[in-house]
Amino acid sequence: MMKQYLEIKEKHKDSILFFRLGDFYEMFFDDAITASKELEIALTGRDCGQKERAPMCGVPFHSADTYISKLIEKGYKVAICEQVEDPSKSVGLVKRDVVRVITPGTVIDPNMLDEKENNYLCCIYLDQMGYGLAYVDVSTGDFFTTEVEPENSNIIDSLFDELGKIMPKEIICNDFIYSNESVSLKLKQKFECMMNPYHEWVFDFDFAEESIKKHFSVISLDGLGLRDKRYSIIASGTLIEYLRETQKISFYHINKIIQYSSHNYMVLDVNTRRNLELTETIRGKTKKGSLLWVLDNTSTAMGGRLLKKWIEEPLLDKKSIEYRLNIVEYLVDNLMLINDLKTLLKEVYDIERLMSKVIYGTCNARDMIALKDSIEVFPQIKAFLSATNSKELLDISYELDGLEDIHDLIDKSIVDDPPFSVREGGIIKKEYNNEIKSLREASVQGKEWLSQLEEQERIKTGIKNLKIGFNKVFGYFIEVSKGNIKYVPDYFIRKQTLANSERYITPELKEMESKILGAEDKMIALEYQIFVSIRDKIASEVKRIQEASKIIAKIDALNSLALTALNNNYIRPNINTEGLINIKDGKHPVVEKVLEEGLFVPNDTYLNNTDSRVLIITGPNMAGKSTYMRQVALIVLMMQIGSFVPAEEADICIVDRIFTRIGASDDLSQGQSTFMVEMSEVANILNNATKDSLLILDEIGRGTSTYDGLSIAWAVIEHISNPKEIGAKTLFATHYHELTELENKINGIINYKILVQEKGEDIIFLRKIKKGGADRSYGIEVAKLAGVRTDVINRAYEILQDLEKRDESKSEVAISVSKKDTSKNSNIDNSLQLDLFNIKRSKLIDKIKSLEVEKLTPIDAINILYKIREESKEI
Secondary structure (H helix, E strand, O other): OHHHHHHHHHOOOOOEEEEEEOOEEEEEHHHHHHHHHHHOOOOEEEOOOOOOOEEEEEEEHHHHHHHHHHHHHOOOOEEEEEEOOOOOOOOOOOOEEEEEEEOOOOOOOHHHOOOOOOOOEEEEEEOOOOEEEEEEEOOOOEEEEEEEOOOOOOHHHHHHHHHHHHOOOEEEEOHHHHOOHHHHHHHHHHHOOEEEEOOHHHOOHHHHHHHHHHHHOOOOOHHHOOOOOHHHHHHHHHHHHHHHHHHOOOOOOOOOOEEOOHHHEOEOOHHHHHHOOOOOOOOOOOOOOOHHHHHOOOOOHHHHHHHHHHHHOOEOOHHHHHHHHHHHHHHHOOHHHHHHHHHHHOOOOOHHHHHHHHHHOOOOHHHHHHHHHHHOOHHHHHHHHHOOOOHHHHHHHHHOOOOHHHHHHHHHHEOOOOOOOOOOOOOEOHHHOHHHHHHHHHHHHHHHHHHHHHHHHHHHHOOOOOEEEEEOOOEEEEEEEHHHHHHOOOOOEEEEEOOOEEEEEOHHHHHHHHHHHHHHHHHHHHHHHHHHHHHHHHHOOHHHHHHHHHHHHHHHHHHHHHHHHHHHOOEOOEEEOOOOEEEEEEOOHHHHHHOOOOOOOOEEEEEOOOOOOEEEEEOOOOOOHHHHHHHHHHHHHHHHOOOOEOOOEEEEEOOOEEEEEOOOOOEHHHOEOHHHHHHHHHHHHHHHOOOOOEEEEEOOOOOOOHHHHHHHHHHHHHHHHOOOOOOOEEEEEOOOHHHHHHHHHOOOEEEEEEEEEEEOOEEEEEEEEEEOOOOOOOHHHHHHHOOOOHHHHHHHHHHHHHHHHHHHHHHHHHHHHHHHOOOOOHHHHHHHHHHHHHHHHHHHHHHHHOOOHHHOOHHHHHHHHHHHHHHHOOO
């Protein structure tokens, strides 16, 4: 047996081998040491013909899933080794082999998966010219592939953008990636998933092409949409081979491959997805607090996964967006239909993952009942949709297969409340099969006979507590207590002695035992055989069932968007083709939901391609600049997934990308400081943004010295706002008030500020944005609000006054020098003098404009006028 174990282990060196021995999975040697530590189970030993005992540990096979799940979560592979022949029919050692290798990307057990998350296994083929990416969710059968053509100059960035969208649990790759330490390290760090190189010879075009043809049973790849897609073919074919090697089955629930281009969807890089908190929060990595948390009112796991995919892939096609918006609008206008659909959808189980269990042969009779109960509501859903006057919903109703034949098959064959195991009988209705009916009747009649025999023997022997029992070792027996042994008749044959009783058999009892047990054994075997045939019949209809489940998921996702719109008073956005983003009273969908009703302060936004391309937003920290900018990005994104939006009015153009540069942190593993990370993100934006992009930029240049940072921020704005360079619609938040001067220098730049109200040395954040530039940052006031010690705050005011005086004296010197020396560098000096003059004048004008005169007391007005007079003397 140990020789058999070692031969099998040799073929699966990278996995922990679960070796089936009776009712346990056993592990030996290094696997046992590892597993005992990771699973916190006892480590023992076993004699194996060597000097030292082999380390050994084991887990019960009936609860193995729990232990396997723990190992998978810790990043291990688990090879399941089973007996592959009937022990009762084998001579000598039972033949064993690995029937499946479970990896993080090939898990199908629902207990090991998040029900509303896809579990993607990904294959990457990368060379110097481009890449192919293929990924599959084995638990649902979804298979996708894309590639970047050789002419693309940002191969790695594009690859990371796609991976950021799918967040794979496992990556297999060619050696070109794995041997490139900088790329492989970034992959491991960013996506925190299992990553391993695969056989290099598999990454061969001809081999991959044949692998795809064989799996999909086609003679050409044209029908699969893979013509001339070399990179996609290599990645897809390799992925299929990996599944074939690890899963050991014909995984024909993976019956469709979707080849797509990143140009079909809005491109969102990893930073943008994180900063906008689309599906999880930055800090807690939780769903609560994300956009998905707000929008997800789905009733099914399938609908939840689809909605998440929509959020990850906003559309670029106006017609496709309008299609979703039309359905959402119709549902919003028909509240009863929303509620009726939600009630029915709650009855639908995760059909996609149920079908994976059917294909793998791991489903039980309860799974069949779950499938039947799910399908049972399909005709009602079709009826509700067909009764509408919405063209889109009528089309969906027509496409939805009611699967009545599948429902009837299960309903006629499987009992309504079956046991968990399919090998213990009691799962097939007796009316479904005549032989089962007769065997079950024989079993019932036999047990009735036993009851009669028990009563007869009590009367004949006079032993009132005599009883007939059964166990698997001795079969049926007559049990008599010790005190009544003297009444036992001669025809009772002693079988077993216990502490307080004796057990006997009779020839008559043994004869009936043979009939009863024979009938039960035959019935159990026949029921299992019938169950397998029903399972295979349903498996053969997997494509129909999957297509129907996809439609149910779409209905659920759209119904969720409609329910969210109703609950939050969202409105339907208009889609324009003029490059306009015009939002009235927009709100941040997540922040609004977290705050008490009525507390969120809405704001307008107006951006176009001409005179309002770039909004420079100034104001203190905590005043709401970042929330405002994020809300604009989220509203645009929500429109492009086909959702209603949180606003009073919204007229929005389609954007090809959303970029965000919000906050930064050190990337010490890559030797990059905060400022380096910031500049890398800025470089990515400048290299990839187009005139149709939306840019959200917060505090560019803050990671270095004031003048360096100001210069960089100034140059970045100039470049972005220039239509000959980028000309993208941009929200630019900054504390560099000098940048507000750009409004007067460059067409298309508009200054906005977040309003605050001063009360002595305290400030109140009004959360409202309006035109104009802030005159200062209120940094010390914010520090005071944060709880910084009073003596530190007072000292900070003193230092600030001193610094401002120094700055003023430097400005006077500069102006004086420029007046005395007009012959040398006169153009530069005059420009400096003019800039300093304009900056001070602009600050004073903005301060006057921001005054809310109607709220001033007479004494406040006098004090402010005095300050303005003093400041005007310096200009």
